Amino acid sequence: MNASVQIPALPPEIFKAYDIRGIVGKSLTADVVRAIGHGLGSLARERQQTAIAIGRDGRLSGPELAGALADGIRTAGVDVIDIGCVPTPVTYFAAHHLGCHSCVSVTGSHNPPDYNGLKMVIGGETLAGEAIQALKRRIEAGDLARGEGKLTQADVKAAYVERILADVKLARPMKIVMDCGNGVAGAVAPELFKKLGCDIVPLFCEVDGNFPNHHPDPSKPENLADVIRALKETDAEIGIAFDGDGDRLGVVTKDGEVIFPDRQLMLFAADVLSRVPGGEIVYDVKCTRLLAPWIREHGGKPVMWQTGHALIKKKLKESGAPLAGEMSGHVFFKERWFGFDDGLYTGARLLEILARAADANPVLKSLPNATSTPELNIKMAEGEPFALLDKLKAGAKFEAAREIITIDGLRVEYADGFGLARPSNTTPVVVLRFEADNAEALARIQADFRRELAAAWPGLTLPF
Template identity: 50%
Template sequence: MKPKLKFTLKSKHDSESGPRLNLARLFAGLGGLSLLGLVGSAWGLYTLAIQGQATASLQGSRWVAETAAAHLSHVLALSGGVLEQQAQDPDYARILGGGEPDRIRAAEERLTRALPEALLVRLLPDSLDVPDEQRTPRMGYADLDAVRQAGSQPMPPTLHAANTPDAHIALAKPLAGGNGVVLASLTPKLATAALPKLDRGGLELKQQNLSFAFQGETALKSTPPDGTVPVPGTPWTLAYWGARSDGAELPWFLGYAGLAALLIAAGAYLAQRWATAALRHDQDNIVLMVRDALSGKGPRRYPLQLGDTLRLALQLEQLKGPPPASPTASEPSVPAPLPGLPAEGPYNPFSIVLAEPEITELPAVEIPTAATPPTAPAVSLDPALFRAYDILGTVGANLTAETMQLLGRAIGSEIRERGEYTVAMGRDGRASSLELAQALGRGLTASGCSVIDVGRVPTPALYFALHALGLESGVMLTGGDAPPDQNGLKLLIGGERPDRDGLLKLKERIEHDHFASGNGMLEAQNILQDYAESIVHDTQLGREMKVVIDCGNGVTGPFAPDLFQEIGCQVLPLYTEVDGAFPNHFPDPSQTANLATVIRAVRQERADLGLAFDSDGDRLGVVDSSGKIIWPDQQMMLFAADVLSRQPGSDIVFDAQCTRHLASHIVRNGGRPLMWKVGAVPLHTKLKETGALLAGDLAGHFFFKERWSGFEDGLYAAARLLEILSGDPRPTAQVFAELPENVKLPELRINMSHAEKPRFLEQVRAQADFADARITDIDGLRVDFADGWGLVRDDPDSPTLALRFEADNPDTLLRIQGEFKTLLQKVKPKLSFPLSLSERLDP
């Protein structure tokens, strides 16, 4: 007897009204509520957006005004700096004192040319009683006040004779030695040009109640401004107006809201159709399941689509009936279980057999566990390894493969501590570099760092890789300009270049076994092609240049000739085979003797230029078409003028060893000169700190932030130099001959222990008393006279003091050297001074 099941589809309460709810009504109700919510939200968002737009516009306008005020202040300060620099030239004071009108007019014309924003620059005695009304722009009594107060209470830049043909901004600076003033009359257009062009909102420059420059919607001038900001260093204010809303956004908001409503309605309709179909499908399968159970049929697959109906089916499965009696002739036997059912146990008519997914079993992969690095031995590294800005040691003595592996673990641990996990690594061409690089890689990966090994490359190619790959840490294994038996590391960790204190932290890590652990991966990657293509695409030569290239058997040898040939040069290569013994000459282009071969080749081959690179390619030496050495501070003059032609007002950084003419050359070309400490790392740090676009030193390091990454790069600097020179049809010797030049001595050295040097230099600075000279103490003591300068400083990497001298002529050079000798021996009477001037002058 088959059991019969009865299902009640209606309750007694629903017999007349039918089902309380169906999916169509449910989704229609939800869709309606969503539409109502959308409309309300859209209107609220529109209201908030208009309010937020007004607030944002006001905040943005104030920011624009503050930025414009700061820019205008900077422009005026730059003009003031140029004028002040010119006023310090003693020639102008002498010309004014001579009283010759023609010479004074010629000097005024020269001053006017030096200041592009000037309508006229006047040389005037500070005792002037009557304003000059003969020339345009005519002076007024306000200008006369500026002249009289220039030496005591200088007046800020002020607008005079507004809205007349004589309108000008007055700027006055005292002449060197007093008794005279330089008065510049700047064009008022300078102020207008400093304001940004605005399509909406407005900016108005005012001096008290006088408006003399406006940018933006002119209709706003009839309404009160939203605020004002002062222009630093001036009596001016900058009023600003935020952009006004005209309601034009409302149709867009309504349009977007309508589109969203249509999408919601369409989505609700489609979801309702799908849910209804899925529910009907599952209902049919559950009914089939129940029928099969009642008829005694074996279970089959009942595919379900909705989670809720699957739960219902699982609940039905729990309704287990009693085990059936032994089969008889009158009752059908229970069919054999289908595949997938248990062979034993009571038959459950409500069992659901679900199709199992096909599973492909993958072979087991052994996951390496973090190997416990061997406990570091109790080591004590030689402190001499850790120099001012790099690591350098003698291979086989205080620098071994074991030492390098420990350094790698310490560097990797420092990188990990800063939240980084990837480091790029490169090496130079010294005989020891490959073995040491392998040890370095083992140490870095043992710390858990992933290493990108760019192989044997110039140092700037590693810096390029960091920039291109977006990495903050890199290690270059190179001996730099040390002898062949030495090697070391240049580091960038977390975007910073560590100084001696930072390097000594690595020593402490090693000696205290303070390492991170892990199993980093090492990946080899060739970046030289990308580096070369980037330089080629960045530079454009105006004509073919015949160039002698001396690689000095350094790492640039296999790379540089092809690079410059690709740029558009006819290349005459020298010493391109990489040989860490440097058999021909040592690759240090800052030493005259190392450039002898290039000089000879340029003259014999009548080349346009000679280029010489150091052992790892981050420094550049140059020889002009006559065979004359062009020192890096003269090269900087060309680089600075080129950069400033596109980026006027930029900071240009140089070291304390550079010629005094470099600063004035930068000012004449519209830049801001910044003298800083000697060394590639301090210069790079200063470049980043100030946002300067160019830096360089007397050693031949050049840092281009304009169009390049901002790291020192001798190869890229050479390409930029060729780009500049190829745009001038003259021989390169004539181009360089226009640059100012003095007589200079090579660097001189005085032996002194590291412990003694700081106290000695402190006493030297205290004893320094030079009349009519400017003293700079950012790196030792530099004294600039009117006709030359001298420098004494600490060389942090050797037990010596370094001295440099430069002057207009040999006699003056001898005088300055003598004054320094007197000063130094005043502090230490028995101090041994270097060779005499006549023995050390450059040939």
């Protein structure tokens, strides 16, 4: 390695389980991103990859960080194809469309405006977990290739829109509310859905990295208030919303009911299984227990798996499943699509199903439902959530449980509901979720968890 290249200190906290993420100018600087680019380029060369596509979301720090990333990749002797400001799924699409099989999306996803990060695919593999730690070690050890890669530009937005229009057809025109939350979906989604045959009531479709209207995270019901209001005030049939980088979808009925992603997945599973009988449907541990029987009823095989878009993608690849999804709103279609999470394509597939009915709302509202809590978080110090879960697994007594699932934290199944506690892989919190047939059963299951959490970690402040 050329001794003149200085490797900056790499803050360990930015190397997350599924991506790299940090505060711009503090833990995530241009120098750090340039070094990561050099490491990614070196890894790409090792895997016989010659070019990496780079896209960025609408954050104000995007141009500078994407530039630094490109410099680093090219220093390793790998070409860079800059595809500009596009949703993360368009960056994933570029890796297929341009034939380079590698891409990086410079995105802070749904984090606050001062965050940014990198979602990375090298040679068709989404980097996650140990692969991200190995990248950090490689950079720190100076195990870096040298060369002079070229920089070119490509616009793949039109090809992306055309590919979806060739695949998805609506049986009738629909009027919808569309909230892009000032995220980068606004650069593509309005055009795509108009071409699909939709009349759009647009909300915050101007890309603005300050996110002046509301936080771009449709998994939080408070961020859907504007959609609910627009549905009341207009004759739109349903509402959809995208997160900051366009890889997740929120759905709202005419009367303001949020259709959470695990229920959306029921609709997608029934549709996909009509063409892929016996197919596996993968979903994460946070999803409703009503999903597995629904999948079986429609001739499929339910597969519960760990939370995390990179982990679900890996499972999808290994299993050959035609569809996967998780409670956070990432949905992955392998049937008719490429198997990456894509909020825009998911929205198009949703409307394709709903347009077959005269009114979308009865279809959405008839999906099985249960009494449940949203995702609840226990804030702890770094490392403590994993220690707490180890204690729970070792000593907790759930006498009435039918089954205890430990593939990701602790999911306790009862005859009439479930409780979940799992350590987040991205922030130092324990994630909790409860569901039951009725309010009494929910209260009983929560009491079980309250008792066991207090025994395992006295003094814990619980959010339920």
